[in-house]
Amino acid sequence: MFSVQTSRLVRLVPGLTALLGAFLLFQVQPLIGKFILPWFGGSPGVWTTCMLFFQVVLFAGYAYAHALTRLPLRWQGLVHGLLILAALALLPFAPDASWKPVDGADPVPRILALLAVSVGLPYFVLSSTAPLVQVWFTRATGGAQPWRLYALSNFGSLAALLSYPFVFEPLWEVLTQARVWSGAFGVFAVLVLWCLWRDRAQAVTAPAAAPVEDTPPEPGQRLLWLLLPALACALLLAATNHVCQNVAVIPFLWVLPLALYLLSFIFCFEHERWYLRRPALWAAPALLLALLACVEAPLEKNTSWLALGRQLHAWFPALPEQLSLAPNYLWQLAWAFGALFFACMLCHGELTRLRPAPRRLTEFYLCISAGGALGGLFVSLAAPRCFTTFAEWPGGLVATAILAAFVLARGLKRAPLLCLIPAATGVIACMLHLGFKTEPRLLRMRNFYGAMSVEEAWDSGLRMKFRRFIHGNITHGMQNQGAPLHLVPATYYGGHTGIGRTLESVRYTNARVGVVGLGVGTVACYAHLGHVFRFYEIDPDVERIATNEFTYLGDAEDRGAEIEIVIADGRLALEREPPQNFDVLLLDAFSGDSVPAHLLTLEAWQIYLRHLKPDGIIVAQISNHYLSLAPVVEKIASALGLGTTRIITTEKGDNYGTDHVIVTRNTAFLRAHPPTPLPAAEAEREKRLNPPVWTDRRHDLFQVLDLH
Numbered sequence: 001m002f003s004v005q006t007s008r009l010v011r012l013v014p015g016l017t018a019l020l021g022a023f024l025l026f027q028v029q030p031l032i033g034k035f036i037l038p039w040f041g042g043s044p045g046v047w048t049t050c051m052l053f054f055q056v057v058l059f060a061g062y063a064y065a066h067a068l069t070r071l072p073l074r075w076q077g078l079v080h081g082l083l084i085l086a087a088l089a090l091l092p093f094a095p096d097a098s099w100k101p102v103d104g105a106d107p108v109p110r111i112l113a114l115l116a117v118s119v120g121l122p123y124f125v126l127s128s129t130a131p132l133v134q135v136w137f138t139r140a141t142g143g144a145q146p147w148r149l150y151a152l153s154n155f156g157s158l159a160a161l162l163s164y165p166f167v168f169e170p171l172w173e174v175l176t177q178a179r180v181w182s183g184a185f186g187v188f189a190v191l192v193l194w195c196l197w198r199d200r201a202q203a204v205t206a207p208a209a210a211p212v213e214d215t216p217p218e219p220g221q222r223l224l225w226l227l228l229p230a231l232a233c234a235l236l237l238a239a240t241n242h243v244c245q246n247v248a249v250i251p252f253l254w255v256l257p258l259a260l261y262l263l264s265f266i267f268c269f270e271h272e273r274w275y276l277r278r279p280a281l282w283a284a285p286a287l288l289l290a291l292l293a294c295v296e297a298p299l300e301k302n303t304s305w306l307a308l309g310r311q312l313h314a315w316f317p318a319l320p321e322q323l324s325l326a327p328n329y330l331w332q333l334a335w336a337f338g339a340l341f342f343a344c345m346l347c348h349g350e351l352t353r354l355r356p357a358p359r360r361l362t363e364f365y366l367c368i369s370a371g372g373a374l375g376g377l378f379v380s381l382a383a384p385r386c387f388t389t390f391a392e393w394p395g396g397l398v399a400t401a402i403l404a405a406f407v408l409a410r411g412l413k414r415a416p417l418l419c420l421i422p423a424a425t426g427v428i429a430c431m432l433h434l435g436f437k438t439e440p441r442l443l444r445m446r447n448f449y450g451a452m453s454v455e456e457a458w459d460s461g462l463r464m465k466f467r468r469f470i471h472g473n474i475t476h477g478m479q480n481q482g483a484p485l486h487l488v489p490a491t492y493y494g495g496h497t498g499i500g501r502t503l504e505s506v507r508y509t510n511a512r513v514g515v516v517g518l519g520v521g522t523v524a525c526y527a528h529l530g531h532v533f534r535f536y537e538i539d540p541d542v543e544r545i546a547t548n549e550f551t552y553l554g555d556a557e558d559r560g561a562e563i564e565i566v567i568a569d570g571r572l573a574l575e576r577e578p579p580q581n582f583d584v585l586l587l588d589a590f591s592g593d594s595v596p597a598h599l600l601t602l603e604a605w606q607i608y609l610r611h612l613k614p615d616g617i618i619v620a621q622i623s624n625h626y627l628s629l630a631p632v633v634e635k636i637a638s639a640l641g642l643g644t645t646r647i648i649t650t651e652k653g654d655n656y657g658t659d660h661v662i663v664t665r666n667t668a669f670l671r672a673h674p675p676t677p678l679p680a681a682e683a684e685r686e687k688r689l690n691p692p693v694w695t696d697r698r699h700d701l702f703q704v705l706d707l708h
Contacts, residue, residue, distance in 0.1 A: 017191040021129035022156035030164045039100045041538045042596025044244035045448040053115045055376035059369040061127025066362035077196040087122040092182035131365040154266040161255040173697035225367035232347040233375030236261045238393035239340040245472045252702045264344035268352045343400040388444035449539045477520030489525040490654035498647030498660025516570030517588035521552040529560030536570035580611040587620045601694045617664040633661040648676040
């Protein structure tokens with residue numbers, strides 16, 4: 001009986017260790033990402049940099065596991081046991097506030113150092129678990145195949161990712177999450193120490209294993225071990241960048257592509273039946289349609305999508321009429337994530353066909369992790385410096401189509417012409433994509449905070465040129481180039497909007513106005529002699545664009561206004577500064593679809609009030625395609641005892657439709673500007689959202705994601 005129970009434990013405990021280790025490995029990623037996101041401007045680049053760190057440390061963990069298995073068994077247990085105890089001594093983790101940036105320097109080195117100090121060693125220990133447990137399992141079972149153990153590990157990773165946005169994030173604030181995670185790491189440490197003890201005992205009592213014939217892998221095979229995971233990881237990060245830039249920077253949109261990436265691992269490593277080369281050949285042309293979602297024009301104005309929808313409706317009249325209209329963000333997510341999953345299945349399916357004998361496990365995993373690190377380095381560090389757009393996403397899809405042709409040519413030797421289909425698809429898609437990008441731009445650039453461009457075009461109605469600043473897919477400012485219209489505010493800032501009415505109310509005073517988010521400086525149209533307009537802008541390139549390509553700021557100074565620009569995250573700068581006594585504080589960081597949620601927490605608004613005069617006014621620019629932010633602002637205002645009004649305008653000439661929530665104790669202003677009535681259906685939908693008061697430790701953009 002004892003031997004039967006021992007045999008069960010030998011098989012059960014390694015499985016539990018692999019499952020829990022993988023769960024903790026991927027649970028800590030969105031946890032620490034959400035913890036530090038507010039400190040670095042809420043940019044999608046924060047998550048991409050976190051993923052780079054995780055990929056590099058994963059490679060280091062696999063390298064450590066590869067080296068450890070070559071030591072004598074006694075030393076293996078001693079070294080790894082001491083490492084686990086050292087990791088336990090660093091828990092629970094909580095990044096210190098001293099890591100917050102204090103200037104406009106590149107935040108990447110600071111983020112990497114913060115992660116290394118706070119979660120580096122525990123993550124390193126966890127990353128070495130999968131290969132080590134499989135080696136222990138193979139030794140303990142007399143050479144049993146460990147691949148299903150690898151699939152179990154990936155299942156644990158998937159469970160961690162899917163449970164975070166739906167269970168742990170809504171349930172606990174981040175410090176509680178960190179404490180629970182640290183407790184689970186303690187359980188994991190006990191399981192690992194048992195595996196170490198059992199492996200040592202098994203080695204003492206077991207007879208010497210017979211030598212196994214082992215054919216070393218060819219150099220080309222090792223190269224594919226590296227390149228296939230590199231392409232898959234690059235596509236993962238590129239897809240995440242693409243989606244977060246155009247929808248929102250929320251953990252749900254971090255973990256969904258990562259979950260699909262892991263799901264492809266689970267399918268491919270569980271059994272070869274899940275990956276079939278011939279269907280993959282015919283699925284490759286779908287990348288062409290996926291690329292149509294990557295064009296630079298805003299989705300609702302994407303003529304390619306409109307043409308596609310109209311054609312589908314013409315071919316299949318039974319399809320919904322809405323197909324002839326512009327799709328919402330759910331279409332964008334479906335195409336992007338569908339293409340990502342197909343590409344990962346292709347890469348990982350080919351990878352499983354190249355896997356070696358069990359004794360070369362750690363080398364195999366080392367190459368996989370090295371490839372993942374290379375993909376992360378490319379997207380996080382190389383791409384922002386080499387490209388002026390997010391070209392790595394369509395480029396990665398093109399590379400996948402060409403890869404399909406290459407691997408299918410090797411596997412389908414009787415049908416070489418068929419293998420040209422994916423390659424031709426990739427080339428045609430690339431040409432089409434480049435064709436969408438050929439519209440002239442005065443300037444293109446890209447940095448940690450995203451891709452930006454300035455275009456100049458002709459307005460046939462006004463018979464003059466105009467310039468427009470585009471950040472990602474969102475217009476962040478426009479200026480007509482002819483007099484006198486170059487002095488008239490456009491886009492979100494017309495006199496009839498909430499911003500315009502508020503700034504007109506202080507026109508004849510010596511007003512101090514704070515603006516979080518510079519754009520092209522359009523609000524400076526309201527600055528006159530005696531006014532001080534103080535802008536807070538996190539991106540130094542935006543300041544250069546506003547001052548060199550547009551004239552709003554210079555025109556205001558010519559009128560005698562004082563213009564001040566602070567290069568820093570607006571909230572962090574206000575947190576450090578003495579009271580500014582603003583008459584008006586404008587929060588203008590929400591017109592892009594990537595929303596910095598740390599500007600909408602209770603603690604942030606307490607900082608704003610410290611800088612506001614008693615009867616001062618805060619205007620939140622919450623115009624957004626995908627998020628209903630008004631209930632969030634109104635809940636915070638109510639919690640702080642402030643009154644609100646909401647001004648909604650429709651598109652009018654050069655002015656876009658806007659949505660502004662105005663918060664103040666100034667009852668006279670509120671009486672003079674009653675809220676715009678909402679349509680009944682929209683009012684009911686916002687009422688159902690009913691988010692709680694957001695705080696720094698507990699907030700969730702997924703709660704206000706507009707699914708209509």
